[in-house]
Amino acid sequence: MSASDPRPTRPVDPIGDPLTFAVSGVLAEAPGSVREYQIDNASLDPGEGLVLSEALTGGMRLLRTNRGLIVETDLRTGLAGECVRCLRPTITLIRVRLQEEVLPTIDLGSGLAVVLEEGEDPETARLTDHHELELRPLLVEAISLEAPLAPVCEENCPGLCIECGERLVPGHAHGDGPIDPRLEALRAFRVDADGE
Numbered sequence: 001m002s003a004s005d006p007r008p009t010r011p012v013d014p015i016g017d018p019l020t021f022a023v024s025g026v027l028a029e030a031p032g033s034v035r036e037y038q039i040d041n042a043s044l045d046p047g048e049g050l051v052l053s054e055a056l057t058g059g060m061r062l063l064r065t066n067r068g069l070i071v072e073t074d075l076r077t078g079l080a081g082e083c084v085r086c087l088r089p090t091i092t093l094i095r096v097r098l099q100e101e102v103l104p105t106i107d108l109g110s111g112l113a114v115v116l117e118e119g120e121d122p123e124t125a126r127l128t129d130h131h132e133l134e135l136r137p138l139l140v141e142a143i144s145l146e147a148p149l150a151p152v153c154e155e156n157c158p159g160l161c162i163e164c165g166e167r168l169v170p171g172h173a174h175g176d177g178p179i180d181p182r183l184e185a186l187r188a189f190r191v192d193a194d195g196e
């Protein structure tokens with residue numbers, strides 16, 4: 001692809017971040033113009049104790065509006081976690097589907113600061129002073145909304161046996177073997193508690 005290709009499908013990466021896009025090209029176009037980008041294996045730290053099990057892959061679409069850009073993504077990744085029933089490591093596959101208008105900070109034509117209209121949400125996402133779209137913070141927010149409150153390793157995870165602490169796989173049964181003495185103590189405690 002030549003540098004003059006008017007429809008780049010790869011992010012322009014001026015600061016080494018594959019999730020930062022130089023968008024002055026599409027800003028210079030008429031409202032209604034669309035550009036599409038491919039995002040391959042972009043790593044990201046979602047914070048808040050969340051961990052991605054794999055990098056982000058998918059597409060992004062920018063639609064020029066009369067004020068800025070509508071950013072749409074359809075990215076796939078996974079969240080690493082622990083099953084709430086059996087405590088096994090689990091991965092929850094998620095799609096990160098963003099649809100958000102991002103406004104310029106500086107008007108491309110005049111070079112003047114773009115002032116938000118009265119009543120406009122001050123939290124509205126903005127491009128940088130250099131007409132760059134920083135996708136990372138938008139994705140972090142979208143991923144936090146996708147995070148499951150109670151991840152399970154499989155839909156019908158049977159959980160743990162309250163007798164022995166092992167996972168209740170089909171056919172789980174106890175022989176005459178001794179059970180974990182710590183659990184034995186816990187069971188005795190429970191009986192005492194019931195007797196009160």
Ligand SMILES: [Zn+2]
Binds near residue numbers: 083087154158159
């Ligand atoms: Zn489980």
Ligand SMILES: [Zn+2]
Binds near residue numbers: 172
């Ligand atoms: Zn058991």
